[in-house]
Amino acid sequence: MPRIAMFVWNDVQNDARVKNEASTLVSAGYEVYVHGLFTHGVTPREEKLSSGVMVIRHGRQQGAILAKPKKHTAKRNRFELSLLMISRTFTHIGVLLSLLKQRPAVVHAHDVNVLPTAWLAARLCGAKLVYDAHEISTGREGYRKIGRLVAWIEKTIMPKAAGTITTTDARAKFFARAYKIPRPLVLQNRPRLAIVQGDERIREMLGLSEPYPIVIYQGGQQPGRGLERLVKCSVHVPGAYFVFVGGGSLHEELKQLAVSLDLDNRVFFIPTVPLDDLPKYTSSADIGVQPIENTCLNHFTTDSNKLFEYVIAGLPVVASQLPEISKVVREYDLGLLVPEGNTEALAKAIHELVQDPALRERYRANAQLAAQSLNWEAQEESLVALYSRVLPAAQVREPSH
Secondary structure, three states: OOEEEEEEOOOOOOOHHHHHHHHHHHHOOOEEEEEEEOOOOOOOOEEEOOOOOEEEEEOOOOOHHHOOOOOOOOOOOHHHHHHHHHHHHHHHHHHHHHHHHHOOOEEEEEOHHHHHHHHHHHHHHOOEEEEEEOOOHHHOOOOHHHHHHHHHHHHHHHHHOOEEEEOOHHHHHHHHHHHOOOOOEEOOOOOOOOOOOOOOHHHHHHOOOOOOOEEEEEOOOOOOOOHHHHHHHHHHOOOOEEEEEOOOOOHHHHHHHHHHOOOOOOEEEEOOOOOOOHHHHHHOOOEEEEOOOOOOHHHHOOOOHHHHHHHHHOOOEEEEOOHHHHHHHHHHOOEEEEOOOOHHHHHHHHHHHHHOHHHHHHHHHHHHHHOOOOOHHHHHHHHHHHHHHHOOHHHOOOOOO
């Protein structure tokens, strides 16, 4: 049984993409280990998932002084930066040593922040390298100061990878042009197909007394995602509840904004929930919103995991009119598109769906139909086929135990 070692710079718990890929490969007959980050008191050092994937977590502790500042405008001092760099260096060394001990047939790097270590491990133990670029990191929020370094790393290593993967057609075209490589395999961030019985999870949790439709935004609360505008939109949509599920650097600021606008009786915040529970929250809403802004190339080329989560849950959507998002919404007639960055248009579109139950039902029916195609299972064979090319039967070696 060929062994695959994945490396991702998070604790794996809520990374649906990594879990989906790993479980698909286990089902295809591979032995899969996912190396991620350890958080004291939150995650175990090692665990075996129900899919058969083994997760190994590294590092002393992610959190406390190593966490991002609560406000996105805050800066770490030199001492904090030094601790962060030391901690990350030792974590990478720990993962490298663990990979060398495992001697996998393939090292699968999830994003550029683990790519150099994964490449070095693959070289030292004679393994194949697969690079899975979740983002365009050279044009990504928070990466602008190191964009040239990121570009150099990817330009140097991507052509040497036995297989490359990304998340949208636009990103695949970018990588192919920028680094003169064959176009990467596109695996969209789709959830697994799940039929979740509609319940009142959100209404019961928040004690919502009015029969207003629930407008949901789920995911990271970070700059450039249009979330301040979304809070402000709720002023102009009085007959609806707005619910944010997740956390991030803007979390407290968004809550304070809602209070300052006297909206705390209609705008609510639910902290990040376990990945397995998320569909229950999504399906208990009525409208899904994705107001992401065109602040960087990475945003411009996204199709958004939450868009597919809304589809699987059968929600009509209101989303920014960016190319990849628009392509999905228009093809399946899933909801309303609005010019990104336009607060008035966003509020108008949400208000239209809130006031028109028949229109919501039309888009809901379309979403339920689209879910039969826009799910993870529909693209699993492409991942297995890539691995069959990376590891032809003659080249597969049994892992040393």
